């Protein structure tokens with residue numbers, strides 16, 4: 001297992017947002033997390049990526065206990081994430097936004113910047129090369145020089161993927177990547193996620209669009225009121241009575 005979540009709990013005062021959840025993320029697969037609004041999915045991602053500290057439980061990444069590591073150290077170990085609403089600099093170019101990602105892998109400091117050392121120049125060149133590579137990967141080469149504010153919502157989603165990929169992750173946590181895009185664009189993003197997995201990067205995916213989940217997920221965990229109510233293949237989840245009742249209010253149609 002690439003990532004092992006053991007009995008993870010997060011309380012906000014009296015509210016238990018994530019309640020004693022254990023989950024194994026399989027390497028090289030699309031691992032999906034679904035559940036109704038407020039089920040605790042984003043909180044779960046925030047715990048894995050280090051934005052929140054758990055109340056209890058453990059997070060093991062490649063055999064190492066990362067439960068108390070800060071965000072940047074987890075990112076260096078290879079955990080990247082995207083956000084529900086894209087966190088891009090709207091007034092910068094797509095290229096400049098994505099270049100930032102690879103800085104995680106560089107070591108130039110203020111001294112290098114002030115004196116424009118060889119190391120700085122070499123690392124800048126590396127960041128540019130990486131940015132071009134990931135922009136090509138996500139299909140955004142032709143808008144690389146555009147200001148983010150002037151590109152489409154779907155292109156912003158792709159740029160967010162590119163930014164995550166520029167950090168050279170082993171696992172990417174994608175939080176509702178297809179929110180706010182049309183069905184054709186959703187299919188394009190689906191294909192991009194499959195391409196990411198085909199390149200050996202593990203995906204952990206939160207998404208409300210069931211058609212996408214059922215098509216590309218290898219396994220699915222279902223959260224409800226912070227607790228895990230089911231785990232299995234898309235077929236198993238579609239036929240799970242507890243999921244149909246608790247999550248879908250009794251209709252299996254929503255899972256198709």
Ligand SMILES: Nc1ncnc2c1ncn2[C@@H]1O[C@H](COP(=O)(O)OP(=O)(O)OP(=O)(O)O)[C@@H](O)[C@H]1O
Pocket residue numbers: 012015016017035036037038039040041042043044
């Ligand atoms: N920082 C916070 N402080 C207090 N409560 C929070 C915080 N973050 C999340 N919550 C609460 O925890 C619960 C789970 O929220 P979370 O955003 O993880 O759900 P979700 O499954 O991602 O929902 P959605 O599908 O709507 O994005 C909610 O009741 C939410 O109000």
